Amino acid sequence: MADDDKTPPRRGLSGEKKPTINDVARLAGVSKKTVSRVINQSPFVKGETRENINRIIAEIGFSPDPQARGLAFRRSFLIGLVYDNPNPQYVVNMQLGMLDAMRGSGYELVVHPCNRGNPTFLADFRRFIERQKLSGVVLTPSVSEDDRVKAILDEIGCAYIRIASVPVDEPQHIIVSNDRQGGRAAARHLAELGHTRIGFISGPPSFRSSHERYGGFVEELKDRGLKLDENYIIQGAYTFETGISCGAELLKREPRPTAIFAANDEMAAGVLHAVRRAGLTCPNDVSVVGFDDFQIASSVWPPLTTVRTPTREIGRMAAEKLIGFSEADEDEAPPREAAPATSPALVVRDSTGPAPR
Amino acid sequence: MADDDKTPPRRGLSGEKKPTINDVARLAGVSKKTVSRVINQSPFVKGETRENINRIIAEIGFSPDPQARGLAFRRSFLIGLVYDNPNPQYVVNMQLGMLDAMRGSGYELVVHPCNRGNPTFLADFRRFIERQKLSGVVLTPSVSEDDRVKAILDEIGCAYIRIASVPVDEPQHIIVSNDRQGGRAAARHLAELGHTRIGFISGPPSFRSSHERYGGFVEELKDRGLKLDENYIIQGAYTFETGISCGAELLKREPRPTAIFAANDEMAAGVLHAVRRAGLTCPNDVSVVGFDDFQIASSVWPPLTTVRTPTREIGRMAAEKLIGFSEADEDEAPPREAAPATSPALVVRDSTGPAPR
DNA sequence: TCGGATTCTGACACCGGTTACCAAGAAGAT
DNA sequence: ATCTTCTTGGTAACCGGTGTCAGAATCCGA
Numbered sequence: 001m002a003d004d005d006k007t008p009p010r011r012g013l014s015g016e017k018k019p020t021i022n023d024v025a026r027l028a029g030v031s032k033k034t035v036s037r038v039i040n041q042s043p044f045v046k047g048e049t050r051e052n053i054n055r056i057i058a059e060i061g062f063s064p065d066p067q068a069r070g071l072a073f074r075r076s077f078l079i080g081l082v083y084d085n086p087n088p089q090y091v092v093n094m095q096l097g098m099l100d101a102m103r104g105s106g107y108e109l110v111v112h113p114c115n116r117g118n119p120t121f122l123a124d125f126r127r128f129i130e131r132q133k134l135s136g137v138v139l140t141p142s143v144s145e146d147d148r149v150k151a152i153l154d155e156i157g158c159a160y161i162r163i164a165s166v167p168v169d170e171p172q173h174i175i176v177s178n179d180r181q182g183g184r185a186a187a188r189h190l191a192e193l194g195h196t197r198i199g200f201i202s203g204p205p206s207f208r209s210s211h212e213r214y215g216g217f218v219e220e221l222k223d224r225g226l227k228l229d230e231n232y233i234i235q236g237a238y239t240f241e242t243g244i245s246c247g248a249e250l251l252k253r254e255p256r257p258t259a260i261f262a263a264n265d266e267m268a269a270g271v272l273h274a275v276r277r278a279g280l281t282c283p284n285d286v287s288v289v290g291f292d293d294f295q296i297a298s299s300v301w302p303p304l305t306t307v308r309t310p311t312r313e314i315g316r317m318a319a320e321k322l323i324g325f326s327e328a329d330e331d332e333a334p335p336r337e338a339a340p341a342t343s344p345a346l347v348v349r350d351s352t353g354p355a356p357r
Numbered sequence: 358m359a360d361d362d363k364t365p366p367r368r369g370l371s372g373e374k375k376p377t378i379n380d381v382a383r384l385a386g387v388s389k390k391t392v393s394r395v396i397n398q399s400p401f402v403k404g405e406t407r408e409n410i411n412r413i414i415a416e417i418g419f420s421p422d423p424q425a426r427g428l429a430f431r432r433s434f435l436i437g438l439v440y441d442n443p444n445p446q447y448v449v450n451m452q453l454g455m456l457d458a459m460r461g462s463g464y465e466l467v468v469h470p471c472n473r474g475n476p477t478f479l480a481d482f483r484r485f486i487e488r489q490k491l492s493g494v495v496l497t498p499s500v501s502e503d504d505r506v507k508a509i510l511d512e513i514g515c516a517y518i519r520i521a522s523v524p525v526d527e528p529q530h531i532i533v534s535n536d537r538q539g540g541r542a543a544a545r546h547l548a549e550l551g552h553t554r555i556g557f558i559s560g561p562p563s564f565r566s567s568h569e570r571y572g573g574f575v576e577e578l579k580d581r582g583l584k585l586d587e588n589y590i591i592q593g594a595y596t597f598e599t600g601i602s603c604g605a606e607l608l609k610r611e612p613r614p615t616a617i618f619a620a621n622d623e624m625a626a627g628v629l630h631a632v633r634r635a636g637l638t639c640p641n642d643v644s645v646v647g648f649d650d651f652q653i654a655s656s657v658w659p660p661l662t663t664v665r666t667p668t669r670e671i672g673r674m675a676a677e678k679l680i681g682f683s684e685a686d687e688d689e690a691p692p693r694e695a696a697p698a699t700s701p702a703l704v705v706r707d708s709t710g711p712a713p714r
Numbered sequence: 715t716c717g718g719a720t721t722c723t724g725a726c727a728c729c730g731g732t733t734a735c736c737a738a739g740a741a742g743a744t
Numbered sequence: 745a746t747c748t749t750c751t752t753g754g755t756a757a758c759c760g761g762t763g764t765c766a767g768a769a770t771c772c773g774a
Contacts, residue, residue: 018487020730031753036732044751063488067428068730071759076424078465088449088652095468108489110435110465111452130375131420132465240656269656276658295445299597299626299653301633378761388724393762401722425760428729 019062027060028053039064066106070133079322080137082112082125082149087238087266089294090311094140094163097315105323107135116143126152134158136322138315141165142207159325161318165212171339175318179209182307182344183216186289189305189346190259191224194355195287199232199250199257201243201267210238213263213291232257236267243270244277251278251286258286258355265290265297268304272351283353293347302350309344317342376419384417385410396421423463427490436679437494439469439482439506444595444623446651447668451497451520454672462680464492473500483509491515493679495672498522502565516682518675522569528696532675536566539664539701540573543646546662546703547616548581551712552644556589556607556614558600558624567595570620570648589614593624600627601634608635608643615643615712622647622654625661629708640710650704659707666701674699 021039025032030049037045038053045053056062070076081098083091091113098109112128114121129137129152136159143149144162150169153160162169165179190198200217203210218228234249236242243262247270250257262268268290275282282288282302290297293308317340378396382389387406394402395410402410413419427433438455440448448470455466469485471478486494486509493516500506501519507526510517519526522536547555557574560567575585591606593599600619604627607614619625625647632639639645639659647654650665674697 022730031755032731033733033755034753037752040732046752049752063484065428065490065730066488067424067433067490068759069732070424071422071428071730071761072732074759078467088445091449092445096470099468099470108435108467108469111456111468112465113453113456127420131423133422133424240652266652266656273656273658295597295623296653296656299623299630300657301630377759389761390724390763391722394723397762403722406722422760425729426762428731428760429762431729431762 019060023060024056024062027056075133075135077107078110078132078134079107079319080110080112080134082114082137082143083140084114084116084143085140093311094315097312098138098319100316101319107323114143116146122148125149129156129158135326136160138318141209145208159322161321163314163318165209167339174339175314176339176341177309177314178341178343179212180216182291183213184220185346186261186307187217187220190289191226193352195259196226197255197257198228199260200228201234201236201246201262203236203238203263210263217261238264238266240266240270243267244273247271247274260286261289263291265292265294265304265306269296269300272300282351285356287352289352305349305352306347307344308347310342314342376417381413381419384413432490432492434464435467435489435491436464436676437467437469437491439471439494439500440497441471441473441500442497450668451672454669455495455676457673458676458680464680471500473503479505482506486513486515492683493517495675498566499564516679518678520671520675522566524696531696532671533696533698534666534671535698535700536569537573539648540570541577542703543618543664544574544577547646548583550709552616553583554612554614555585556617557585558591558593558603558619560593560595560620567620574618595621595623597623597627600624601630604628604631617643618646620648622649622651622661622663626653626657629657639708642713644709646709662706662709663704664701665704667699671699
């Protein structure tokens with residue numbers, strides 16, 4: 001046998017093959033270059049010709065091959081989501097938001113969880129970006145706060161949006177989730193209920209959001225002449241378990257705090273367990289406030305007062321900006337607007353009440 | 358100006374460009390075809406040549422462009438996850454499992470939520486599959502149970518794996534999550550605790566899993582000489598809210614059931630609320646069992662006894678199979694094994710106790 | 715030493731789009 | 745009628761890899 005390599009016979013699958021740009025060109029009686037112009041919205045095509053081509057495209061159900069297009073354009077039509085936040089609801093909401101913006105745009109979403117603790121993290125990330133030639137990437141906390149990651153993207157020339165609590169980058173690269181303001185809202189609520197001995201459970205220091213939520217909380221209290229006692233501040237890790245342990249810890253303090261603000265819902269849910277185990281009730285003995293308004297907040301008992309972050313909305317905005325970058329073929333400088341910011345909103349439920357006594 | 362169209366000057370981004378297969382070929386003193394052979398593990402390359410090429414590849418950090426490769430192979434190196442299950446934790450676990458299998462394989466994960474209620478659903482799905490030329494797709498319930506979707510995939514010739522509760526397809530296309538067995542485990546547990554008046558809250562009938570969980574539950578009770586009273590069966594929709602309302606409904610029945618099995622954790626969490634609102638306590642007055650063992654199960658009070666489904670594991674298996682299909686270049690028939698099945702396991706926590714009296 | 719089988723290798727066309735470059739037709743100006 | 749200017753479309757080359765298939769290199773026994 002003179003043959004070489006393996007020769008998969010490519011069994012002729014069912015029916016007609018996918019139409020190509022050549023089919024369109026033939027049917028329209030024009031060159032494929034003209035069809036290409038229509039696809040790419042070039043203004044140099046006569047209206048009549050354009051309409052005819054568009055009609056034929058719709059008729060035979062042609063849609064250009066993203067791979068071939070990508071190869072020629074030197075970029076893929078993929079948008080990436082890179083994250084290391086383990087909260088499923090955060091991740092899914094972000095994905096849904098991005099997909100809201102991407103629907104019908106021809107882009108697809110590639111998800112890429114990662115672990116900054118991994119020694120090969122940076123190398124892996126670079127390989128991922130370089131190989132896939134993504135049209136853009138969205139980074140969420142806490143990867144979004146890593147400037148080494150930003151440096152790689154700048155070097156490779158890949159468009160990106162960072163979701164962050166603070167405008168740490170040029171405005172066109174950032175979407176701000178105003179965690180500080182959310183912290184203030186929580187403080188305001190508790191202060192208005194008359195609480196003065198308030199406990200605070202932070203997230204891990206590696207998350208900027210944790211500092212911001214804390215900062216806003218302290219600021220608002222201060223503005224109202226209240227002070228967060230050092231003794232009532234404790235560090236958690238954004239997990240349910242740390243919520244339990246830190247909550248238990250705080251409840252042992254003398255005098256006992258009458259309210260606890262946990263920097264996210266999972267920890268707040270843990271605090272509820274600690275309250276119960278301590279033989280206390282919420283909100284009669286202790287008020288609890290969470291942050292995020294994920295599902296857990298409304299399914300625990302009592303349903304949590306919390307601060308809602310518009311995650312899905314943020315995802316949508318991020319993807320919209322990225323698509324905007326790609327379409328505006330770097331012909332003009334990106335608009336010099338301020339970084340778009342989203343504001344969290346307080347959601348009052350049953351876990352907070354007036355301060356006892 | 359004689360020029361045409363717009364000519365983005367492709368400003369030379371920083372540094373050296375990505376190495377191509379030609380660079381490798383030149384450095385190795387061979388043709389690019391030979392390099393291609395090495396990349397694709399062709400056995401027809403002399404060991405010495407292969408090693409030399411591999412060394413050079415590693416040295417200059419070459420990695421083949423997925424788009425170009427895909428174009429030539431007539432398929433992308435993307436694997437899709439198509440789902441309509443709204444539970445974030447299910448979705449994320451599935452993604453993580455798939456990524457476990459895909460890590461280092463050169464494939465990327467594209468997510469594609471969908472809505473079967475949408476009138477354009479099938480057309481959209483077909484476009485998605487045709488355009489992207491995916492290497493494979495994983496379908497989860499309930500899209501996975503739609504035979505029109507299967508038909509489209511067969512017609513286009515796209516590899517797929519369906520996650521389902523029942524072996525409804527050829528074994529190579531299915532991974533079975535044995536929900537029936539899980540239902541039995543829940544029944545066994547409650548029966549052993551002495552419960553005889555047991556309520557059941559089903560999921561929506563459009564989910565096969567709901568019927569299976571029910572079926573297994575009934576079967577096991579029957580085997581033990583117990584019978585599920587019609588009056589204690591009620592239909593929910595896998596949501597927290599329906600858990601509350603259906604739970605409240607069941608608690609009104611006379612005589613009151615001493616245990617309630619909800620077909621998923623969210624509904625079980627809702628039942629806990631209903632129990633509390635009825636002035637009862639769990640597990641003293643009513644035992645509650647859920648299904649899935651998602652985070653909500655351990656964060657509510659009391660932590661739920663539930664049936665754990667190995668979602669991540671299932672995702673991993675699914676992606677592994679798909680990658681297997683792609684590598685084994687359809688030269689031999691797929692192995693005729695039985696459909697791999699995964700078994701759920703009972704997790705006993707605090708929401709179940711001996712039947713009262 | 716030579717034919718033949720076996721093992722490797724490279725030239726070339728091609729995947730499905732894109733751009734560069736050029737040429738030609740139409741419209742307007744002189 | 746001739747010269748510009750403005751649109752439009754054809755051709756070839758390219759993006760970065762692959763399959764085809766002929767032919768070179770090597771090994772073997774006779």
